[in-house]
Amino acid sequence: MSPRTTDSTPESHDDARPPSTAPEPETDGQGPGGRDDGSAAGTEADEQAAPRAGAPTPGGAGGAEAAGPRDAGAETAGDGRDRADAVGAETGEAGARPGTDAGGEAEPRTGAGPTSEPAAGGGQRVAAVRRVAAAGRRWRGAHLAGCAALLAVALTGGAIAVGGAQDRGTGVDAVSAAGALSPGDLARGDLDSGIRSLQRHLRAQPRDFGGWATLGTAYVEQARTKGDPSRYPQAERALKRSLELDPGNDQALAGRAALAAARHDFTGALKDADRALKQNPYNERALCTRIDALVELGRYEDAAEAARTADDRRPGIPVFTRYAYVKELSGDVRTARDVLERALEAADTPGDIAYVATALGQLAWNQGEYKTALGHYARALAADEDYLPALEGRARAQAANGDRAAAVEGLERVVARFPLPGPLVALGELYEDRGADGDRAKAGDQYALVDAWTSLARAGGVNADLDSAMAAADHGDKKEALRAARAEWNRRHSVHTADALAWALHVNGRDEEALPYARRATATGYRNAGFLYHRGIIERAAGNDREARDHLTAALDLNPGFSPLGAREARAALKDLEGTR
Secondary structure: OOOOOOOOOOOOOOOOOOOOOOOOOOOEEOOOOOOOOOOOOOOOOOOOOOOEOOEOOOOOOOOOOOOOOOOOOOOOOOOHHHHHHHHHHHOOOOOOOOOOOOOOOOOOOOOOOOOOOOOOHHHHHHHHHHHHHHHHHHOOOOOHHHHHHHHHHHHHOOOOEEOOOOOOOOOOOOOOOOOOOOHHHHHHOOHHHHHHHHHHHHHHOOOOHHHHHHHHHHHHHHHHHHOOOOHHHHHHHHHHHHHHHOOOOHHHHHHHHHHHHHOOOHHHHHHHHHHHHHHOOOOHHHHHHHHHHHHHOOOHHHHHHHHHHHHHHOOOHHHHHHHHHHHHHOOOHHHHHHHHHHHHHHOOOHHHHHHHHHHHHHHHHHOOOHHHHHHHHHHHHHHOOOOHHHHHHHHHHHHHOOOHHHHHHHHHHHHHHOOOHHHHHHHHHHHHHHOOOOHHHHHHHHHHHHHHHHHHHHHOOOOOHHHHHHHHHHHOOHHHHHHHHHHHHHHOOOHHHHHHHHHHHHHOOOHHHHHHHHHHHOOOOOOOHHHHHHHHHHHHHOOOHHHHHHHHHHHHHHOOOOOHHHHHHHHHHHHHHHHOO
16 A cells, blocks of 8 residues: 645635625536546445445445435534635536546646646646656756646646536436435546536535535545545545534544545544544444554554454445455455455446456456456456556556566556556566666656656645655665655554565665564565565575575565566576575
């Protein structure tokens, strides 16, 4: 699980309007109006009910919360200017301009960078990313803020103007004052159209605390599925507004917990999830975020108990997939696979099928079962041909299975749409491994974009230390990698942070200090070839040849294609160790 502070999206306020008058809407940022089922491996799954672990049945639909939003006529808090600020910042719509994506466009702001010119539509967004990559060699010595500003253009071109388009026949109508849309409704339909419906509703009913809570949660989901951290400040404002209108309402507390988890503030996420569950023990989002937070804090026994509790109270695909991941982290791959297969049998929406099939693909890839993984990814993409986690997973499996050309093409497609650290590093390493003319420069461009994404993520309030530590350890500033890894370890003690700190210490020549962390990363039974490889290299550097051979062999036996560069180094180290026996 990887980590993630100024708002990079436009914000307008109508301060001149009298306090008693409803504010005029302002155009704000939103993701592409194209299809988005709202489901992905990671933080928040589709809010669609599914079978209980161990006893699946064909799923009925379930919303994100145990109870729907309460009456929209709840008492208001704050004066008219506050209300104008909130609604003006978070709602509103405008007709799509010719040539734009369904989401319209907006002029993004970055913390220290210049205001960018709007880009028109998905085609220009892709072109912007490519221009950034092509320019990478020219700005390696430039200030990171400049890189972040250019990446902001790539991310926001035609992608984040909230309410900037018509519904285009999606069938999502303006929501009623009685309940708006639940996050589950948003996940099952078109997320962007659902958000526009919420915005229209909140223009008419700005005192609907449930609508504000749902909008804030939808922004969190939008940020996660589109790789756009600029959504997080908007989510924070919407959730704050909900709590002003009805302090302590469980929907907003659960949304705030999900926001904290997305920003990698897992201590805050756990606190808000617990507060939400005190108000409503059956709040599905809070139950799921509680599991996420405990996992990321390294409290695995508590996470297992939280997963059992969630499965008792709100069995469904969001709980189901978390239950499986907790089992995988303990080394129980068989149960994890069984749970996911049962979930897939019961999944009956494209979003659920894509989400669960991708989780199965990732599990199979981790075990080196590449053909099985490719089969799962094919099923996911048959349900949703644009599902990015499946596209990325398929490319990794193709690379490991020997089809490097298809892998490069697939990852280029992914990063052209959403340049996130994982696929950027994977593509850079494939370029390095291929070694054709210009490939080293191409790889450098991908690594430069990781730094730019990190800057944008931090501008959105995201703690990106784990991402930056792992990327910088192999492809950047090693001292910065160690700083970031130490900072993350001080916040949480998960197997991922232990592995990151071990590797950062190793690349800085501090192998004796690294060894306890490398051993801790492999102590739960989690079958991860990258962790085994890191430990093997560190054991070797510390002079423990037998342990080094054991762990390098285990890494290559488990998943020989876990990394094109790492696997090559593991084989070379193992050959050297065998030669010195």
